[in-house]
Amino acid sequence: xxxxxxxxxxxxxxxxxxxxxxxxxxxxxxxxxxxxxxxxxxxxxxxxxxxxxxxxxxxxxxxxxxxxxxxxxxxxxxxxxxxxxxxxxxxxxxxxxxxxxxxxxxxxxxxxxxxxxxxxxxxxxxxxxxxxxxxxxxxxxxxxxxxxxxxxxxxxxxxxxxxxxxxxxxxxxxxxxxxxxxxxxxxxxxxxxxxxxxxxxxxxxxxxxxxxxxxxxxxxxxxxxxxxxxxxxxxxxxxxxxxxxxxxxxxxxxxxxxxxxxxxxxxxxxxxxxxxxxxxxxxxxxxxxxxxxxxxxxxxxxxxxxxxxxxxxxxxxxx
Numbered sequence: 001x002x003x004x005x006x007x008x009x010x011x012x013x014x015x016x017x018x019x020x021x022x023x024x025x026x027x028x029x030x031x032x033x034x035x036x037x038x039x040x041x042x043x044x045x046x047x048x049x050x051x052x053x054x055x056x057x058x059x060x061x062x063x064x065x066x067x068x069x070x071x072x073x074x075x076x077x078x079x080x081x082x083x084x085x086x087x088x089x090x091x092x093x094x095x096x097x098x099x100x101x102x103x104x105x106x107x108x109x110x111x112x113x114x115x116x117x118x119x120x121x122x123x124x125x126x127x128x129x130x131x132x133x134x135x136x137x138x139x140x141x142x143x144x145x146x147x148x149x150x151x152x153x154x155x156x157x158x159x160x161x162x163x164x165x166x167x168x169x170x171x172x173x174x175x176x177x178x179x180x181x182x183x184x185x186x187x188x189x190x191x192x193x194x195x196x197x198x199x200x201x202x203x204x205x206x207x208x209x210x211x212x213x214x215x216x217x218x219x220x221x222x223x224x225x226x227x228x229x230x231x232x233x234x235x236x237x238x239x240x241x242x243x244x245x246x247x248x249x250x251x252x253x254x255x256x257x258x259x260x261x262x263x264x265x266x267x268x269x270x271x272x273x274x275x276x277x278x279x280x281x282x283x284x285x286x287x288x289x290x291x292x293x294x295x296x297x298x299x300x301x302x303x304x305x306x307x308x309x310x311x312x313x314x315x316x317x318x319x
Contacts, residue, residue: 004063005030005154005185006051011060013046013209020046022209024060028187033180035196035203036189039303043209044189045082048158052079065154075103078152082159082189084143086131092138093118093127096146103150110149117145121171137168144172148179155179157188161195173199197295207303217295224293224301228263228271230278231287236261238281244269258286 006028013021021043028034038044049055051062053070065073086095096114101107118127121141131139140163148155157176161169176186176199190196196203197217205213213220225246230239236248246264253260263274271290278285293301 003030004028005065006187007061007063008047008051009061009063011047011050011062012058013043013050013055014058019209021050021057024206024209024211026204026211026214028185029202030185031180031183032185032201033176033199034185034187035200036187036206037191037193037196037203037299038189038206039191042206044206045158046209047206048079048156048187048189051156052077075150076153078147078150078155080144080147080155080157080160082162084140084163086139086143088132089130091128091130092123092134092142095131095142096149099146100149103152105150113149114145117149118142121145121175136163137165140164141168141171144175148175153184155184155186155188157186159190160188161190161192169195193294193296193299203295205299205302212302213298217298220295220298220302221292224298225264225267226269226271227291227293228265228274229260229287229289229291230263230285231258231260232278232283232285233258234281234283236263238277238283239263239274242274242277244273258284260287 004027008027009025011021011024012019024043024047036044036047046055050057051064051070062068064070065076067073070077090098093111093114096117097107097110100110100113105113115124115127118124123138123141126134126138131142134142144157144160147157160172160176164172173195176188180186188199200217202214202216204211229251230236231253239245240248244266246266249262249264251260251262265271265274275285275288278288
């Protein structure tokens with residue numbers, strides 16, 4: 001068995017002739033936040049369901065917390081599914097306590113944790129409110145708290161930010177960061193790059209069921225050329241002739257502002273070379289900024305046309 005909390009080796013999942021996941025291998029390190037990224041229909045949810053032993057892989061090996069099945073170690077795992085759902089008539093605190101008790105937490109302790117979690121995350125006054133009376137954001141908070149109430153060491157969150165307003169998204173980001181600081185291992189799937197860029201130690205990009213990248217943001221950026229953002233009212237021809245400039249692309253600018261451009265450089269080129277060429281030509285620059293590719297840029301470049309995917313099977317089809 002692996003010392004890592006999660007290892008997938010050559011995992012394949014087919015539904016008839018459709019390959020939802022194709023020869024997928026990756027691992028997650030203990031105590032890290034691992035982003036599972038990809039467009040809709042890339043195979044993310046199917047993979048998470050295989051990790052949890054909700055559906056079986058067609059072939060390949062999955063090792064989670066030292067077990068070849070999640071079932072014997074399920075009390076050590078917390079899972080927030082993409083398809084949310086709470087018992088409508090159950091009260092918020094009862095819901096959290098109930099799910100904690102299903103994972104082996106004694107009743108009194110489960111109840112105390114439920115009350116404490118609701119109070120901490122701004123829902124203390126709604127502890128005895130029925131789930132059907134909660135707002136969508138509140139209900140999602142309750143479901144998330146039910147996911148962590150048994151204090152799992154490994155968390156799987158499937159699109160956890162969907163449907164949350166910016167304030168609650170920030171609250172969730174802070175909670176995920178805090179759970180990591182406590183030594184928890186967290187894997188979450190998303191197609192929103194801003195959250196992954198801020199939170200993830202490493203990430204995997206999946207498209208059409210295939211792994212396209214696995215590693216750190218720094219590793220991903222190293223494979224992309226450095227860029228400059230410039231604004232000028234002059235022609236950019238002098239810059240285009242500077243050594244190491246690969247291409248210049250115009251970008252939208254507000255009315256009344258100087259024209260804006262992205263300048264891509266060859267690796268190893270000193271941006272001051274471009275700045276010197278602009279000054280030598282007498283160009284007026286209102287902005288000159290050296291920037292790295294964002295995770296959004298990297299994602300778009302890696303996925304490209306692979307974003308056009310077949311939809312993943314529904315829960316009924318996957319059963």
